[in-house]
Amino acid sequence: MARTVIALKPQRSALPIPAPSPKGAAGSLADARGRALRDLRISVTDRCNFRCVYCMPKDVFDADYPFLPQAEVLSFEEIVRTARIFHALGTEKIRLTGGEPLMRRGIDRLVAMLREALPEVDLTLTTNGSALKAQARALAAAGLDRITVSLDSLDDTTFRRMNDMDFPVARVLEGIDAAAAAGLSPIKVNMVVKRGVNDAQVVDMARHFRGSGHVVRYIEFMDVGSTNGWRMDDVIPSAEVIRRIAAHFPLEPVEAQYRGEVAERWRYLDGQGEIGVISSVTEAFCATCTRARLSTDGHLYTCLFAQQGYDVKSLLRGGSDDAAIADAVRGIWQRREDRYSEIRTAETARARKVEMSFIGG
Secondary structure (H helix, E strand, O other): OOOOOOOOOOOOOEEOOOOOOHHHOOOOOEOOOOOEOOEEEEEOOOOOOOOOOOOOOOOOOOOOOOOOOHHHOOOHHHHHHHHHHHHHOOOOEEEEEOOOHHHOOOHHHHHHHHHHHOOOOEEEEEEOOOOHHHHHHHHHHHOOOEEEEEOOOOOHHHHHHHHOOOOOHHHHHHHHHHHHHOOOOOOEEEEEEEOOOOHHHHHHHHHHHOOOOOEEEEEEOOOOOOOOOOOHHHEOOHHHHHHHHHOOOOEEEEOOOOOOOOOEEEEEOOOOOEEEEEOOOOOOOHHHOOEEEEOOOOEEEOOOOOOOEEEOHHHHHOOOOHHHHHHHHHHHHHOOOOOHHHHOOHHHHHOOOOOHHHHOO
16 A cells, blocks of 8 residues: 655744743753753755655655755854854754755865864764765865764665665765775764664664674654654564664663763673664653754754744844844743653654754754
């Protein structure tokens, strides 16, 4: 039976920006549940050359899909300005996402601009790896610290079917090798696991990267956006992933490196590295979430599963100074109460939410 999806245009309406709370104006910035603002994910493009079925299915993101015109996309200067403001509010890590960020022309120049402006920030990027072989050295030279590559299968037939653009897995593996050679290590390899699609390759992925220094992270199939046909029956719980791998390569748990780390870490008993699992469906980690997301058109989202964002671009382009924009971010974050994964139901899973390709993963 064919999968039914709803053809949606990007959701561009914005929430009103609240004023900051006088009580919380000084000191560390925390939301309504006491969570700090430590991570900013910036989507630099809403376009991608893949049509992965769980993210940008081809029957929705087709030739007629209304991608953003260039005038609506944040400029490099606007991105750097926003990053500086967030850093002053306590943000320690910036991740460039998409869409596919390597499709943004001059992405290495943006990396260099961010590195010059914020030399101490942890600067990372997530990519599908398709253009990584050609760009890895330039990204490293520009000052990128690390890279994460999305790779959902090592089986070429499965991988081509999942990216739905007939792109070979070998070229992504070449990109990973190029990134490692350029010094963008340790590399994280993200595998979204969907029952009946690629779950048979879970152990193969672990076997391939064991001893390489790279870390495979298995991600539960999530109900991000409204177009990926998510069903709970398609989710492989992380506990099952761990059991499958441990049956071949014994594992032991590793403590988190910092509060709010999304991946639960496990290491091989024989010392051949580690893996991670991201379990936002079966083991919600909302209580420690410290991430904000800036969309390609400059809207701030406080949850991956949000329905609407806050229009920061209008402040950037409307004459607001940095202090006014910082106050806006304070007001937004101080009133943040998001805990979608803790309260997920069949009804909320069907609700119209922002697409992952618009705000990054």
